[in-house]
Amino acid sequence: MALTDDQKRGWHPVASSTDLAPRHVFHGRLWGQELACWRADDGHVNVWVNRCLHRGVRLTIGRNLGHELLCQYHGWRYANRSAGCTYIPAHPADAPARTVCSHVYPSLERHGLVWVALDGDAGNAVIADIPAGGTLLRQMSVAVAHDTVRRALEAGGAAGCSPFHFRDEARALTLFLQPVDAGVTVIRGILDAGADADIARLRALDHEFAMLRDRLEREHPDVPQPIAAEFRPVSEELAKVPERRRRGSTRRMRVERKWCVAPDVMAFRLVPIDGPLAAFQPGAHVDVHLPNGLVRQYSITNGPDDTTGLVIGVKRETDGRGGSAALHDTVQEGDVLALSEPRNNFPLRRDQLHTRLIAGGIGLTPLLSMARTLRLSGVSFELHVFARSREGLPFADELKALGGAVHVHTGLDAEASSAAFARILADQGEKEELYVCGPPAMLDTVRGTAAGAGWQDDQIHFEYFANERKLDRSGSFTVALARSAVTVEVPSGRSIVEVLREHDIDIPTSCEKGACGTCRVDVIEGEIDHQDVWLSDAEKAANRCMMACVSRGRGRIVLDL
Amino acid sequence: MITLHDYELSGNCYKIRLMLGFLGVGYTTRHVDFYPGLEHRSEAFRAINPLAQLPVLDHDGFVIRDAQAILTYLASTFDKGGSWGFGTSPRRDGEIAQWLAFAGELTGSIGAARLHDAFLFELDADAARRRGRELLRILDAHLWFQEREAHGWLASGENASIADIACFPYVMLSEDADLSREECPSVRRWLDRFKRIDGFRVMSGVFPTR
Structure with a gap:
């Protein structure tokens, strides 16, 4: 039997509020649809399809981690609120595609019960309004059809307010029927406020319903x-495979709070105007569309336990093109900005024994999110933050909350910094990863030091905020697109992205400077002149992909487009 | 020295492993090939336990059988003044004894249906399942009231007792016997609570909660 539209309509109770105990995953069912219901540590109630998107294992045998739900089978993790997959252990170096998202049913709590609407839009249906302060009886599950229970209640003197809502005046009871399945019905009773509700009476009523x-x-x-x-x-x-990144879709978000986290750094907390926040992973960033028309990328600093608003940190760039100035000077609390969905080009592995994080200045922002995630996951880590001075250290309060894993290095010159990197990167052990983010010069030094200390290329993860290398746009070459069966000439002074756009082939881009990884395309053959700072040296040598915004070909290249 | 005559997949043996884990008492095991070897019915094993049942505990030469009896013995020996076993109050002692007997009923119903489904023993599995379902419903009602009137354990008092240990395995393994716990939310919360006790250990088919 299949679910009918009629059955999908309206709100039904599926649990009592107390059924959703801390760190518990409650197994519910409504018209045959199995539900995984869990309360996060922040109080939010999640009601999802009770199947892991991977192999269909019940999420109710999984673990409520307080901020994420962990599937017991292969360890996929899903975020509080959005139900987006935040981590796939079998692909620890990849960010899960944004579309890997469990189905969320609308839910709310009223009269001490958790209510769910299967059709996703309860429309005009309203939850019966009954006086507050009643006492909930124990739920009684009966393995018969809803209609059978309904007739029995009416024969017992209860009046039907709807097929699912009854009033038993003689017992001072309101009764709701939850259609669990075609042949299972749960009776949920609420004793009127003020009625005798001592334990003896609750036991007597429980016995009565058990006998029924x-x-x-x-x-x-x-x-x-x-x-x-x-x-x-x-x-x-x-x-x-991470999904191909698409450009264009934005979400309106309100600046809930703007505050100073260092003399030249402002933090912004952005909350969605409609619906829940999209899922994000540690290391992810968003494109922020500014009032002056510029689009800028900023890393998300949130840990996985904060899923109600995004916090970004913006450093004022005095010689910038006006992006940070607009945020610092123009944007105020209460303003509305357009933001892209979170994207992750800097995914965090959580399967290592130890993780070292090195941040320079405002490069701290993605690493702050990573450190918070590792801490909640119970993975050993250390976070080194380099800043010009104690006062200039951004997010000092947030760092304090991370405790002893944080090491702050201030006021070091280039030489002293190099020595510090050498110390931090020494004694590299088994199953270790290194994540580094900061000014380009610092990243170059850290990557060189790490390589010298024996770190393998695939252990070193980095994110450049800018590509300061001088680009060479000279030389023309031919680009053949294998899937589109199109061949174009890219002349000197122009990029692959620009030329392809003229042919209506749109490669998604973001920074267009070879720093963000958005325009990555797969290379099938040909020699590439890599000019980006996003790919690692090994990836560049492998020649399997390129950044179409800045990198060029020599002679003829074939791309998987 | 403590030696447990043990079979990994036995819920009754699991009770003893749980208890020794909670108490932090070291022990060795002697594997008994319950299935498919049916070693518990061998003449050699019947010299240890004429009832031909597991588990059996040997503590410095003192040999005792029956899971509930072993739990009682271990609590009295290694948890003196503690709250796992008897001695807190006459009322609680009575409650513990009552639920130890209930654990025996669980073995005879859910445990029996599991023997049929998972180990191919010949018995009336449907009758065993029906009884198992009745017991789960009784347990659910009891635990719902215990959450309100006491601390959510089978017997009164702030801490779990050997009654909880005795009832845990076959309730936790009920799905092996094709018995869902969906209609028993209080039972499910109790299982979660139980798994969070320090020293909890898993067995095949039982997942950790943290």
Whole structure:
């Protein structure tokens, strides 16, 4: 039997509020649809399809980590609120595609019960308004059809306010029927406020309903077939490969708070105007569309336990093109900005024994999110922050909350910094990763020092905020697009991205300076002149992909487009 | 020295491993090939336990059988003045004894249906399942009131007792016997609480909660 539109309509209770105990995952069901219900540490109630998107294992045997739900089978993690997948252990170096997101049912709490709307839009349906302060009875699950229970309640003197809502005046009771499946119904009773509700009375009523259950199950042994559950796992491909990044879709968000976190750094907390925040992962960034028309990328500093608003840190760039100045001077609390969905070009592995994080100045922002995640995941880490002075250290309060894992290095000149990097990067052990973010010169030094200390290329992860290398745009070459069957000439002084746009082939871009990784395309053949700072040296040598915004070909190249 | 005559997949043996883990008492095990070897029915094993059942505990030569009896013995021996076993109050002692007996009923119903489904023993599995379901419903009602009137354990008092240990395995393994706990939310919360006790250990088919 399949779920009908009629059954999807309206709000139904699926649990009592106290069923959603701390760190518990409650197993609910409504019209045959299995639900995983869990309360996060911030109090938010999540009601999701009770299947991991990977292999369909019940999420109710998983673990409520307080801020994420962990599937017991292969360890996929899903975020509080958005239900977006935040981590796939089998692909620790990749960010899960944004579309890997569990189905969220709308839910709310009222009368001590958790209510769910299966159709995602409860429309005009309203939850019965009953006086507050009543006492909830124990739920009684009866293995018979909803109609059978309904008739029994009416025969017992209860008046039907709707097929799912009854009033038993003689017992001072309001009763809700939860259609668990075609052949299972839960009776949820609420004793009127002020009515006798001591334990003896609760026991007497519980016994009465248990006897009703036993009688109905005896008299109606044949129940209808169960309703099929709706569930669509994600494809194997999507589970493995990060989705191709698309440009264009933005979300309006309000500046809830703007505050100073260092003399030249302002923090902004941005909250969505409609609906929940999209899922994000540590290391992710958003494009912020500014009032002056500029678009700038900023890293998300949030840990996975804060899913109600994004916090970014913006350093005033005195010789910049006006992006940071607009945020510092023009944007005020209450303003509305357009933001892209979070994108992650700097994913964090969580399967290592130890992780070293090195931040320079405002490069701290993505690493702050990583440090918070590692701390909540119980993974050993150390965070080194380099700043010009104690006073200039951004997010000092947030760093304090991370405790002893944070080491602050201030006022070091280039030579002293190099010596500090050498000390930090010494004694590299098994199963270790290094993440570094900061000014380009510092990144170059750290990468060189790490390589010298024996770190492998695939252990070193970095994110440049800017590409300060001088670009060589001379030389023309031919680009053949294997899938589009198009061949174009890229002349001297122009980029692949620019030329392809004229042919209506749009490669998504963001920084257009070879620093953000958004325009990555796969290379099928040909020699590439890599000019970006996003790919590692090994990736550049492998010649399997390139940054189409700044890198060029020699002679003829074939791209997977 | 403590030696446990043990079979990894036995819920009754698991009770003893849980108890020794909570108490932090060291022990060795002697593997008994319950399935498929049916070693518990061998003449050699019946010299140790004429009932041909697991588990059996040997503590410095003192040999005792029956999971509930072993739990009682271990609590009295290694948890003197503690709250796992008897001695807190006459009322609580009575409650513990009552739920130890209930654990025996769980073995005879859910445990039996599991033997049929997972180990291919011949018995009336449907009758065992029906009884198992009745017991789960009784347990759920009891635990709902215990959450309100006491501390959410089977017996009264702030801490879990050997009654909780005795009832945990076959309730936790009920899905091996094709018995869902979906209609028993209080039971599910109790299982979660139990798994969070310091020293908790898992067995095959039982996942950790943290």
